[in-house]
Amino acid sequence: MRIAFIGLGNMGAPMARNLIKAGHQLNLFDLNKSVLAELAELGGQISSSPRDAAQHSELVITMLPAAAHVRGVYLSEDGVLAGVKAGTPVVDCSTIDPQTARDVAAAAAKQGVDLADAPVSGGTGGAAAGTLTFMVGASADLFATLQPVLAQMGRNIVHCGEVGTGQIAKICNNLLLGISMIGVSEAMALGNALGIDTKVLAGIINSSTGRCWSSDTYNPWPGIIETAPASRGYTGGFGAELMLKDLGLATEAARQAHQPVILGAVAQQLYQAMSLRGEGGKDFSAIVEGYRKPE
Numbered sequence: 001m002r003i004a005f006i007g008l009g010n011m012g013a014p015m016a017r018n019l020i021k022a023g024h025q026l027n028l029f030d031l032n033k034s035v036l037a038e039l040a041e042l043g044g045q046i047s048s049s050p051r052d053a054a055q056h057s058e059l060v061i062t063m064l065p066a067a068a069h070v071r072g073v074y075l076s077e078d079g080v081l082a083g084v085k086a087g088t089p090v091v092d093c094s095t096i097d098p099q100t101a102r103d104v105a106a107a108a109a110k111q112g113v114d115l116a117d118a119p120v121s122g123g124t125g126g127a128a129a130g131t132l133t134f135m136v137g138a139s140a141d142l143f144a145t146l147q148p149v150l151a152q153m154g155r156n157i158v159h160c161g162e163v164g165t166g167q168i169a170k171i172c173n174n175l176l177l178g179i180s181m182i183g184v185s186e187a188m189a190l191g192n193a194l195g196i197d198t199k200v201l202a203g204i205i206n207s208s209t210g211r212c213w214s215s216d217t218y219n220p221w222p223g224i225i226e227t228a229p230a231s232r233g234y235t236g237g238f239g240a241e242l243m244l245k246d247l248g249l250a251t252e253a254a255r256q257a258h259q260p261v262i263l264g265a266v267a268q269q270l271y272q273a274m275s276l277r278g279e280g281g282k283d284f285s286a287i288v289e290g291y292r293k294p295e
């Protein structure tokens with residue numbers, strides 16, 4: 001199938017590589033020329049704009065940083081909607097607010113184009129391994145069309161409901177993740193300060209009622225989980241800046257729904273302070289450093 005892939009960053013590039021490996025022809029667009037050159041070597045075609053990429057494709061996929069980029073890439077003069085043919089399925093995998101997803105889908109629908117939101121979880125490791133979870137907001141027909149292609153980049157392809165519901169699932173999950181990482185950080189730092197071996201403490205938590213992914217898979221304390229960013233200087237994971245963005249999406253959606261997210265708001269402020277200290281580029285589990293004396 002000929003697929004337009006727009007937004008080839010930390011997530012998009014490995015996702016596109018998996019589609020090339022699966023035998024698809026890709027029309028590629030990104031502002032970063034070096035990633036385009038790298039993927040062209042694997043057989044992808046470089047396009048001159050989102051419009052150009054979409055015009056000649058049977059499916060369009062986008063993976064962009066935030067809502068402003070999504071609006072720009074879809075709605076501008078040289079955007080996807082200026083090029084895409086009626087009836088072409090379109091899916092945006094960026095993490096953005098549900099309302100922008102619905103607005104862009106409404107603009108697409110006016111010209112006979114069905115658009116899904118399908119944010120992912122699983123990080124850059126999952127993107128490379130093709131094991132992402134896709135949370136898909138789409139009509140039943142569009143979900144059925146997209147499912148086989150998304151399955152070439154992911155392991156769990158979940159239909160959450162109509163357009164926008166994928167983003168709702170994603171921001172609720174990341175709200176909880178941002179909070180749970182802070183909870184685990186507090187517990188680990190308190191245990192350390194009171195004098196228990198942190199490995200023993202983590203072992204107890206991970207077989208007791210405090211167990212959660214932030215503790216048993218991604219523990220923020222260095223040396224507990226070998227594969228976690230904490231054990232490699234908080235590099236190469238999910239940046240605190242992206243967590244801050246997702247908590248902003250959650251608190252804003254909550255404001256619109258008149259719904260309290262008290263711990264989410266506190267978590268947002270803690271990651272905001274981390275960003276102010278110039279540490280937004282570190283993995284979000286480095287939030288634990290706020291609870292430790294510098295070495």
Ligand code: NAD
Pocket residue numbers: 006007008009010011012029030031032035063064065066069072073093094095096120121122123124237238239242
């Ligand atoms: P990234 O910043 O690495 O990549 C974004 C890419 O989009 C860049 O290559 C950039 O050049 C390109 N881009 C920006 N504006 C553009 C435009 N107008 N036209 C074309 N290309 C443009 O970000 P990422 O880590 O790949 O994340 C993408 C999305 O996935 C974000 O919404 C993020 O929240 C979400 N996400 C990231 C992770 C992760 O672990 N990194 C995990 C799950 C979800």
